[in-house]
Amino acid sequence: MSETVEIRNITAADYLDLRESMVSAYPDMAGSYWGEATIQRLIRLFPEGQIAVTVNGKVVGIALSIIVDYDKFGDNHTYEQITGYYTFNTHNPKGDILYGIEVFVHPDFRGRRLARRLYDARKTLCEQLNLEGIVAGGRIPNYEKYAERMSPREYIEKVQDKEIYDPTLTFQFSNDFTVKKILKNYLPNDEASKGFATLLQWFNIYYEKDSDTIRYNKSTVRIGLVQWQMRDYGGLESFMQQVEFFIDAVSDYGSDFVVFPELFNAPLMAEFNQLDPAGAIRGMAKYTETIRDRFLELAVSYNVNIISGSMPIVMDEVLHNISYLCRRDGTWEQYIKIHPTPGEVYAWGMKGGSEIKVFDTDCGKIGIQICYDVEFPEPSRILAEQGMQILFVPFMTDTQHAYNRVRFCAQARAIENECYVAIAGCVGNLPKVNNMDLQYAQSCVFTPSDFNFPVTGIKAESTPNTEMVVVADVDLVLLKELHAFGSVQTMRDIRHDLYKVVKK
Incomplete structure (x- = not known):
């Protein structure tokens, strides 16, 4: 029966x-x-x-x-x-x-x-x-x-x-x-x-303490990546017009974040070509705070959080590579690239930052790493242990070998830290700018690797070496489910009794 x-x-x-x-x-x-x-x-x-x-x-x-x-x-x-x-x-x-x-x-x-x-x-x-x-x-x-x-x-x-x-x-x-x-x-x-x-x-991994308030963290987050074309813009205003064009376009899709690449403002360095490489990039750094302030205005007016790519800045006579989180509520925070590449150190005298922190946003906790940073697993793990859900990586690479280092390491960070990783890069060339001759990029959004995510671990990716935007939705609830019920749980199963990653 x-x-x-x-x-x-x-x-x-x-x-x-x-x-x-x-x-x-x-x-x-x-x-x-x-x-x-x-x-x-x-x-x-x-x-x-x-x-x-x-x-x-x-x-x-x-x-x-x-x-x-x-x-x-x-x-x-x-x-x-x-x-x-x-x-x-x-x-x-x-x-x-x-x-x-x-x-x-x-x-x-x-x-x-x-x-x-x-x-x-x-x-x-x-x-x-x-x-x-x-x-x-x-x-x-x-x-x-x-x-x-x-x-x-x-x-x-x-x-x-x-x-x-x-x-x-x-x-x-x-x-x-x-x-x-x-x-x-x-x-x-x-x-x-x-x-x-x-x-x-x-x-209850779905518990939301403030669910009865108007301001709450979204579960589905829309990310817009700008695959930026290097070209001569003729000056700051023309450059900012192109920036606003992309922010406007991505905002029209209802994006929560728009991400620009590393050193995407390099066309402005043409003005300083008569100087040696170190002098030229320091000359370009004079525009950085102005661009940041313009980004902040655009974040509020277009209602989108902006990851400002990265730009050079001189602080206490020291050259750094800096990125800004410009929130749509009018607040901002900064992140300084920790690991300058050997070329950045040799040609420009660039120094690394010393802060590893997660940023709170209205769409969850995020981290920012700039290009070479993502090739070092320890900082990403520290961010993940602080609750990071999305890692944004503005990058700039000149060859496919260099690009693949960023891509493969970014995808590894998504898997081992059970988070999303979004990378945005520059394409094209700048024949009139020293040390910025060629760029190669394919911008992507990577996911963890488990049943609730794409089998390739790729949520979205651009056409290589083409100016365009990539818009993709990521579900933060799936991360909670992965942490609790995943086939493997890399964050939970860390052998803290045997080893640990600690920021000094």
């Missing part, structure tokens, strides 16, 4: 089936089943939190929950305290935690993954209600067999390492719960657990 399995909310009419299943589920806790009045009270208080699994219409398992303001209880509480001594007056619809107060499946129906269905339904409810997570006290019913030779902590560690099987705790671990604390006298009458319990927690 075929079986029909259904997950639904409990009704008052389910009580007899529920009681029969509970008595069978807890033979070592006789008389501890839920009373009919108690179940009806829970249904009245929080109907969507009381979940049943049925087989051919018969209730064979349940998951009961309430919502609590967890700070009022903290980690040191008993079952009686969290349930208001079974009155459930602790239930608070405006709380932040879904608290699991019961889960069981009739023993005749175990082995069919019905409990997993109950847990999945509870997780879905937590996400729908935008709660921070699920907390529950968990029994450790096999502990009585080991209590004389090991502490509860040792027992839990061995269950986690799969050296010992515990029917409750092993299941909790397999459902992504972590042990937050060991509780004493949580259920004093639970002789099998010797009165101990685990305080278990599951985090």
